[in-house]
Amino acid sequence: MSSNIEWGKPHIIKTSTDSSSFDESPDPKEWRPKVEPWLSAIFQSEHFSLLVGSGLTNALSYQSKIDAQSMGRIAFDGEYKDNIRKSAEKSASAMERGEANLEDDFRVALELLRGYEILGNENYKSLKTELDNQLNTFIKQILATERAFKDQLNSEEELKQDAAINAFNYLNSFLLSFSSRAASRERLNIFTTNYDRFLEYGCDEVGIILLDRFKGKLQPVFRNTRLELDYHYNPPGIRGEPRYVEGVARITKLHGSIDWRFKGHGNIIRALLPFGAPDNHPDIPKDALNHVVIYPNSAKDLETAYYPYSELFRDFSTAICRPNSVIVTYGYGFGDSHINRIIADMFTIPSTHLVIIAYSDPGTRIQRFLRDKNKAQYTLLLGSHFGDLQQLVDNYLPKSAIDRLTIKMNELTNRRDRDHTHTKPEVTNNIEPDDTPHE
Numbered sequence: 001m002s003s004n005i006e007w008g009k010p011h012i013i014k015t016s017t018d019s020s021s022f023d024e025s026p027d028p029k030e031w032r033p034k035v036e037p038w039l040s041a042i043f044q045s046e047h048f049s050l051l052v053g054s055g056l057t058n059a060l061s062y063q064s065k066i067d068a069q070s071m072g073r074i075a076f077d078g079e080y081k082d083n084i085r086k087s088a089e090k091s092a093s094a095m096e097r098g099e100a101n102l103e104d105d106f107r108v109a110l111e112l113l114r115g116y117e118i119l120g121n122e123n124y125k126s127l128k129t130e131l132d133n134q135l136n137t138f139i140k141q142i143l144a145t146e147r148a149f150k151d152q153l154n155s156e157e158e159l160k161q162d163a164a165i166n167a168f169n170y171l172n173s174f175l176l177s178f179s180s181r182a183a184s185r186e187r188l189n190i191f192t193t194n195y196d197r198f199l200e201y202g203c204d205e206v207g208i209i210l211l212d213r214f215k216g217k218l219q220p221v222f223r224n225t226r227l228e229l230d231y232h233y234n235p236p237g238i239r240g241e242p243r244y245v246e247g248v249a250r251i252t253k254l255h256g257s258i259d260w261r262f263k264g265h266g267n268i269i270r271a272l273l274p275f276g277a278p279d280n281h282p283d284i285p286k287d288a289l290n291h292v293v294i295y296p297n298s299a300k301d302l303e304t305a306y307y308p309y310s311e312l313f314r315d316f317s318t319a320i321c322r323p324n325s326v327i328v329t330y331g332y333g334f335g336d337s338h339i340n341r342i343i344a345d346m347f348t349i350p351s352t353h354l355v356i357i358a359y360s361d362p363g364t365r366i367q368r369f370l371r372d373k374n375k376a377q378y379t380l381l382l383g384s385h386f387g388d389l390q391q392l393v394d395n396y397l398p399k400s401a402i403d404r405l406t407i408k409m410n411e412l413t414n415r416r417d418r419d420h421t422h423t424k425p426e427v428t429n430n431i432e433p434d435d436t437p438h439e
Contacts, residue, residue, distance in 0.1 A: 007367050010360075011383030016376070025385040028395040038379070040398040042355060043178070047325035049189040050178050051339070055331015055359055056171075057145070057198055059389040063167035065160070066148040069141045069196070074105040074134050078126050084108050095337040098363025102138065106131075128289065135288040139258050140279050142196050147276030149198075170389045171202045177397040178328070179208050183244035187211070187230070189319040190251040193336060195258050195294050199251065201275050209248045213311070214270050222260070222268035222308055226315060252315050254339065256308075259283070260293035268293055268308055317342045321349065328355040331387070334365040347373050354378040359387025 005012060009021035013031060015038045020026075054071065061068035076084055085100075088108045092100035109131055116124035152164035179188045190210075192199055203210050209231055214220035232242035253260075259273040261283075271283040285291040293308065320327045321342065334340055346352045354377060361367055361382060370378060385391055 005380075007361070007364070011385055012380055013382075014375075014378070014380040016379070022383075025383070028391070032395045035381070035396045036398065039355070039396060042326050042328075042353060042379070043398050044181070044185075045324055045326040045353070047186055047189075047319065047322060048178075048181065049191060049319050049325070049327040051327055051329040051332050052190065052192040052194065052199060053329070053332030054194055055333070055387060056389075057194060057196055057331075059331065059359075059387065060149065060167050060171055060198060061145065063170065063389060064149055064152055064164040066145065066152060066164075069138075069145045071101045071103070073100065074102055074109075076105075076109065076130060076134075078123060078130060080112060080123060080127060084112060087112075095335075096363075096365065096368065097335045097337075098365065106135070132287050132289045135292060135294075136284065136286060139284060139288060139292065139294075142258050143273075143277050143279070143281075143284075146196055146198070146201075147278070150276040167389070168202070168205070170393050171198065172206045173393045173400075174330075174389060174397065175199070175202050175208060176206055176400040177393065179203075179247060179249045180400040183246045183248075188249040189315075190249050191316055191319075192251070192253055193255050193332065193339070194253070195255060197257070197259070197275050203249070203251075207247055209245065211248065211250045212252065213308075213315075220270040222270075224311060226311070252312055254309070254312050254316060256292075256294040258292065258294060261285070261291050262293060263291075266307070313338060313342070317345070320346045320352070323349055323351045325349070325351075326353045326355065328357065330357045331359070333358065333362050334369050335363075340369060344369075344373075347377055350374075350377075352377060355381075357381045357386055357392065359384055 005014060005019055006021035009023060011022040011024070011026055013020050013022075013026060013035070015035060018034055054068075058068050073085070073088075075081075084105060088100040088104035091108060092098065092104045097104070109127065113124065113127050113131065115121075116127060149164060149167075152160050153168060155161040155164070178190075181188060190199065200210065202208075211229060211231075213223050213226055215223050231245035231248050233245055234242050257270075259271045261269050261271045263269050273281060273283040277284070316339070319325070325346065327343065327346070332339075343354060346354070354373075356366060356370075356378065358366060358381075366380075366382065370380070381392075381396070386396070
C-alpha cells in the first residue's frame with residue numbers, strides 16, 4: 001500500500017505514476033491530462049470488464065432529481081423479528097459489509113423460513129406470507145424508481161425533462177466509453193449487482209447489443225451452457241469473410257433481476273415486464289418468493305439454492321481471472337464477499353488490473369480490500385468528484401472510439417503537418433516552383 005494515500009481525505013487519486021489525496025475536489029484541468037490517457041490505455045486491454053453497483057442508479061437519480069430505491073432494513077412484524085434483525089447484523093459483520101441492509105434481512109429470513117419448514121413450526125406460514133409481501137413491495141419500489149425516471153424523460157415540465165435527458169445522455173456516454181472497443185477485440189463484459197434495468201434501458205437507447213444467457217424471443221429462457229454467440233455481418237461484395245458488428249457487449253446480472261422468473265421444473269425465463277411497469281402489471285407475482293429470481297432467492301432445495309447464481313459467478317470469475325484482464329468498478333462498495341473473493345483471486349495474476357471509481361468508501365471496505373494488494377495492479381478514483389457521472393464522463397473517461405471519421409481526420413492532419421515541415425520545395429535551373437518561366 002502506498003504510504004502517501006491518506007484515507008481520511010474525501011478525494012483520492014492513484015494511477016500508475018501519481019498518488020494524491022485532497023480535501024477539496026481535484027482540478028480537472030490539472031488531472032485530466034494524467035488520468036484520461038491512463039484510462040484510455042487501460043480500456044484497450046485484451047480482456048475488459050465493467051462491474052456496476054447501486055452507485056450508478058444513485059448517480060442517475062441524483063442528476064435527474066428523482067428518489068432512488070433504498071437498500072434500508074426490513075421491518076418484520078412477527079415474534080421472530082428481533083432474531084432476524086440481530087442475526088442479519090451479525091452476518092453482515094462477519095462478511096465485513098459493515099451495517100446490515102435489506103439483502104441481509106432477506107437472507108436470514110429465508111434461512112429461518114427453511115428451518116421452520118423442516119421443523120414444521122407454526123410460524124412458517126406467517127413468515128412465508130410476510131416475505132412474499134416484503135419482496136413484492138421491494139419489486140414495486142424498484143419499478144417506481146424506473147417509472148419516475150421514464151416519466152420525467154417525457155415530462156411536460158421543461159426543467160424536469162431537461163434534468164432527466166441530461167442524466168440519460170451521460171448514462172449513454174458512460175456506456176459508450178466502455179463498449180466502444182474495436183470489433184476485433186474481445187467484447188466488453190458488463191457485470192452488475194443491480195436488480196433494476198437502467199443499464200439495459202441505456203444500451204437500448206444507444207444501440208448497444210447485449211448478449212446474455214437468455215435465448216428466445218417470445219419467452220427468453222436462461223441457458224445453463226454459455227455459448228459464445230456473437231453478431232457478424234457480410235460486407236457487400238465479400239463472401240465468406242464475415243466481420244464483427246461494433247457496439248456489442250455481454251451482460252451478467254450477478255444477483256438476478258426483477259424480470260427473471262422461475263417457471264416449470266427449474267426453468268428460468270425473462271418475463272415481459274416493461275421498464276417502469278405499473279404496480280398492477282400481471283407479470284408482478286403476488287407469491288414473489290417462489291417465482292422472482294433475485295438474490296437472495298427462494299431456496300426450496302439444494303439445486304435452487306445455488307441456481308442460477310453458481311453459473312453467473314462462474315461467468316464472472318472466467319471473465320476476469322485470466323492474463324491481461326482489466327476490471328473497472330463503478331458505484332460498487334465492495335460489500336459482497338463472493339465478488340470480493342473473485343477479484344482478490346484475480347490479483348494473483350500479475351498482468352491483471354483493477355480500476356475502482358467510487359463516490360465514497362462506506363465502512364472503509366475499499367481501504368480494507370486494498371490493504372494487502374499489489375499497488376501496481378490497481379487504480380483508484382475515490383470521492384464525490386469522481387462519483388459524479390457528469391464530471392467523470394466530461395473529464396476522465398475516454399471518448400467513444402466508434403467515431404472513426406474524427407480519428408481518421410486527425411491522422412491525416414498530423415501526417416500532412418509532418419510532411420509540410422520536413423519537405424522543402426525543389427529548385428531546378430534556379431527557377432523557384434512558384435515562378436512562371438518565360439517561353
